[in-house]
Amino acid sequence: MSENTPGQSPSGPEATEILDLGENPAGKSKKPLIIGAAAVVGVAVLATAGTVTAVALSNAGGSPAEAFPASTVAYAEIDLTEAKDALPTLRKLPSLEKELGLKKGEDPRETLFTNACDDLDFAADVEPWIGYKAAVGAVPTDAEPVFAFALQVTDESDAEAGLPKLAECGGSESAWAVADGWAIIAETDDDLATIEKAVEAGTLAEDAGFEKWTGDVGGTGFITAYAAKELPEVIADAAESGALDEAEGELAENPMGGIAPMPDPGALADTIRSAMKDFGGGAFTVRAEENAFELEAASTVGDQAKSVEAGTIAGTLPKDTTAVIAANPADGWLTTGLAGSGAEDQFTQMLGMAPGDLEKLLGDSFAIAAGEIDLSGPGSLDFGIKLDGADSADVEKFVGDLTAGFGAEGIVSVDSEGEMTSVGMGDYGKELLTDGGLAKTDKFKNAVPNAEDASGVVYVDFDGLDGLVTAEAPEVADDIEALGQLGFSAYLDGDTSRALARLTVD
Known part of the structure; x- marks a missing residue:
């Protein structure tokens, strides 16, 4: 040296x-x-x-x-x-x-x-x-x-x-x-x-x-x-000392910054410590294999990870599903997630219900799904949500009030059968109620190999986006055409919380 x-x-x-x-400005750069x-x-x-x-x-x-x-x-x-x-x-x-x-x-x-x-x-x-x-x-x-x-x-x-x-x-x-x-x-x-x-x-x-x-x-x-494992405490100390005030200034210049204003430094530090009190460390790695990239993560188990069945409900969607986000969250997941963020009031004002009420409305597990992507009109859009364990009457009332407020009565339908309730555009909701067999397709199994044990699942079939991208963004059409599927699953392995993301290339 x-x-x-x-x-x-x-x-x-x-x-x-x-x-x-x-020239260096005064103070630490x-x-x-x-x-x-x-x-x-x-x-x-x-x-x-x-x-x-x-x-x-x-x-x-x-x-x-x-x-x-x-x-x-x-x-x-x-x-x-x-x-x-x-x-x-x-x-x-x-x-x-x-x-x-x-x-x-x-x-x-x-x-x-x-x-x-x-x-x-x-x-x-x-x-x-x-x-x-x-x-x-x-x-x-x-x-x-x-x-x-x-x-x-x-x-x-x-x-x-x-x-x-x-x-x-x-x-x-x-x-x-x-x-x-x-x-x-x-x-x-x-x-x-x-x-x-x-x-x-x-x-x-x-x-x-x-x-x-x-x-x-x-x-x-x-x-x-x-x-x-010490990282959350280091972040909390930084928040408490006001070291994150600089980030608040940047958010103030962002048009989206007013949605959830930066909380008081002390409150933010308490929220971080509370949310991460059981954190014992973690890691992730990205590796490549033939025609795929894979990200694997592991950390200590938190209460939010101690549930499964998201992959089960996702697997019952139609085989031609283009995109899905499914979750089987723990009790209080939304209330806990928003606590201390400063966004609770904005959330309640926007939806007309508290976070805990929306948790109850969504039932035990849910899957937000998109089928064929056709933006020619509302009636041609296959989009909806499938709910397991929800009260169908409460869901129907909520959807009715919400669509009436937007002047969109009749566009969205609510259907139910047994423990399942669906909300969809046009007839897509009825299609969601049946077992469509997505879990049996090679695409889904390759992208989400741990779906049956997952508390959270994300799946995107890029093959279903080719037409839309070619029409709306031709400059990236060749790249999208080369992509296969994206899959993500969060699941438990003993006392370890794991996540696996896979991006396949055709």
Whole structure:
């Protein structure tokens, strides 16, 4: 490592290097760290580079978690060595192939870095030292958490020469150090020193919580993220101290910001602590397989996860269902979810009922479904909701009052049979009451393999969107045509709450 501060020459191999990149506003900068951001994104795109060989990948060992302290509360890494299978699948998406330079013989890293900085010579300044892995992490302190990036480097001398040139794109001060095959980038010298000192007590790679949760999702994929059990308390402390006030200012400029104003910092902190009181950590990983991408997540079990049957009701929908959101939520799910958010009054005013009343109205489980997508008129739209365990009379009254308020009487119908109630456009509601056999289709089984045990299910069949997209958004029609299905399921596995998302490509 070397040191270089404004007005000084390098002083020695063990010091930290500070990059003064221009005028810095008073106080601690909130700007993203340009070096780390470019590095992480660069390695993400590296995961699709057609120029990387199996031989090179086999030589890329270690984990960025080795560069972070065990006290890290939030962490995300990108690992090129796990991304080889993604390339053929990504090339089936024409727009992505073009924008990221995924054609054989092209190196998408060059496109990324040269577009970010016109004066950067990728071949001379970046390519000689950039590695295959990168990560970002948050490390708690007595004040606010500090953030840092770790970038794998293949040549430390070239990295020390190349990082300052890359950093010139940022326009703010950053601190960095290169050692043991990693470049660690932080916002200030103090932040970097804090992280380096914390690493002396142990690394994240050796932490029991990190090992448990990343192991529970099958190990690291080409993208992996981890949240320590201490993360909710760190976020709550930040909210309580007013550190999130900046986010409130940004929401105030958003036309949607007034729907749910930012609650009092103390109330927000209490809500976070209450909602996450049982959180014991978690992780997710993204991996690629032939013609599919898969995201798997695992965390501690909360009350909201201790229910099933969402997949059961979703599986009874028609075989040609284009999209569905199904849930079998725990008691009080909506009331708990909105508590402390400041949105309860707006919710009640908009629907004319309290959150708890809507929970009762929806019954034990429900599935919101769309069939054939035809926007030529209200009568041609196959859209509705199927309810299990709802009071059909209450549902009919609510729908009648709601449609009357919008002048839409007669467009929506309510039907029931046994424990099932449906609300649909035209005759679609009657179709929802029968067992349509969606669960038996290969598309659904491939996209939502754990549906029978799920408390929540999302399913989209992109084949049903081809006509609509071709007519309304032809610029992305080729990409949509290449997609197969999207599936998501949340389910229990013993004492672990799991989620699985799959995106298939034809």
